[in-house]
Amino acid sequence: MTHYDVIVIGAGFGGLYALHHFRDELGLSVRTFDGASGVGGTWWYNRYPGARVDAPSSPFYAYTFSQELVDEWLWTETQTSQASVLAYLQHVAKKFDLEKDIQFDTWVTDASYDDALHQWIIETDKGESASAQFLICATGALFVANTPDYPGINEFAGACYHTGRWPHEKVAFKGKRVGVIGTGSSGIQCIPEIAKEADHVTVFQRTPQYALPARNRPITKEEIGESRENWSDLRKSMRHRGGWPFKTIRRRAAEYTLEERHAVYEELWEQGGIHLAINSFAGVMAKKELNDEVSEFVRSKIRETVKDPETAQKLMPDYYFGTKRLILDNGYFETYNRDNVSLVDLREDPIETFTSSSVCTKSSEHQIDMLVLATGFDAVSGSMLQLNPKGRNGLTLQEKWDVHFDNYLGTAISGFPNLFMIHGPGAPGVFFTMPLGGELTTAFISDCIQHVRKEKLGSIEANEEAEVDWRNEINDIANHTLYPQTNSWYMGANIPGKPKQFLGHLRGSQYFDRLEEVVENNYQGFTLR
Ligand code: N01
Secondary structure (H helix, E strand, O other): OEEEEEEEEOOOHHHHHHHHHHHHHOOOOEEEEOOOOOOOOHHHHOOOOOOEOOOOOOOOOOOOOOHHHHHHOOOOEOOOEHHHHHHHHHHHHHHOOOHHHEEOOOOEEEEEEEOOOOEEEEEEOOOOEEEEEEEEEOOOOOOOEOOOOOOOHHHOOOEEEEHHHOOOOOOOOEOOEEEEEOOOHHHHHHHHHHHHHEOEEEEEEOOOOOEEEOOOOEOOHHHHHHHHHOHHHHHHHHHHOOOOOOOOOOEOHHHOOHHHHHHHHHHHHHHOOOHHHHOOEOOOOOOHHHHHHHHHHHHHHHHHHOOOHHHHHHOOOOOOOOOOOOEEEOOHHHHOOOOOEEEEEOOOOOEEEEEOOEEEEOOOEEEOOEEEEOOOEOOOOHHHHHHOOEOHHHOEHHHHOOOOOOOEOOOEEOOEEEEEEOOOOOOOHHHOOHHHHHHHHHHHHHHHHHHHHHOOOOOEEEOHHHHHHHHHHHHHHHHOOOHHHOOOHHHOOOOOOOOOOOOOOOOHHHHHHHHHHHHHOOOOOEEEO
């Protein structure tokens, strides 16, 4: 059995940086395992038509640590496509010679902690074992596909694809009647693209969504030049402004008349992206009345766009604006003006069963040749529970996380010494720019590892009390907002039976301050052995 200093699971944004940092900057021996056949993680799997970063992206949805990398990579659009992000990650892997230490097409089937040796031992589906003092789980916040278990769904005989497991070959929609279940980011991104080609698209919608215009456009040479020149300052701004370098405008709603507020909404709508959410008025995500006003504004835009009033009515979101992941769309609502697109509201006409060639709802039978499941993921905790590591005394993570996804700082788990998660439950994850979030989390893990090695210790482990305080802290932050009032994947509410718990830290910059404080305070909340 080969022994390494560090084993990393996952070769997406988080795992690739971890490999580079621990190997090239700390000089440790590192082995990375990934079940895919290449680098990319999320961007390897989510290849559905229209897949793009669902946040203001270029050039900031990228690694920040290397000026050289910033200077040599040319982003072409403001909202980066999946193919561009994947090409970028392939470039990074080549530039830093990462692939030689990654074992692809290999699933880690078991990870167990040996308390006496202070080591993790992993086994793979290739029948190999390896050990390491530290185990880094970069297993992906949106990895485990959620597949609905409607009665009879397996009877459907046509092709069926989940957006999060899209095939590498081009899927041809021409001449096909396509059914799409799900209208989250993935559904809203792929529906307009499929509709351009297919004979007919039937969208099966459970919850209507708020989506804001992405206003994707080519990125200019001047914008790229400016960002390269000021990269070091931009990087600092990103760290201190919630992941993005932009200064948010915090207007006070009470100082504006209703008419003036509407003018602000209009202006931000025209700007597109998430401006309406972050730059309108302070408290949009916490004050019901203000949120209602913005919600109604977006509904009015949907009404203006969708010509058929009955379809428009079905598309009206009725939860608090922004409390499910905000979606950036490229012509989603306009798609319903096409003759080849129809919408089924599952709340009034639920799916009852499937036949080999149709979806049967309560009132009708919808003939389809192909089914697209844009039904999301068992988010944040799902990939860790699938790995199900065994900690001290054989405690499994599934046992530990039966009721709460308890951990400390979104990265360490009591009972699981020397194991660290990147983007675990309670970390900022999607509420921060994920590539930078991964870098900053790795910096914290790096401090922990260096401390253990310098002091010739065996292990570092989160304390149970620290975990309980941490859970309360995450909940307190979330409870000051409207997020917990909506059934979303942020709350674990999209997976039947999943414990309800807010899964992210809403104040990313404060979170990373906190990680630094924990190090300064001699690893407060951890036990060192
Ligand atoms: O998944 P989702 P997603 N019957 O969970 C519906 C990120 N992302 O893949 O809302 C019928 O958001 C479900 O309905 P409801 C991004 O963070 C990133 O779209 O639960 N419908 C919903 O409409 C995003 O938030 C990018 O009532 C069912 C949809 O399926 C996250 O990934 C691009 C159902 C699922 O929406 C997940 O997005 C895309 C059922 N049984 C996504 N089960 C990039 O930046 C679920 N639904 C790359």
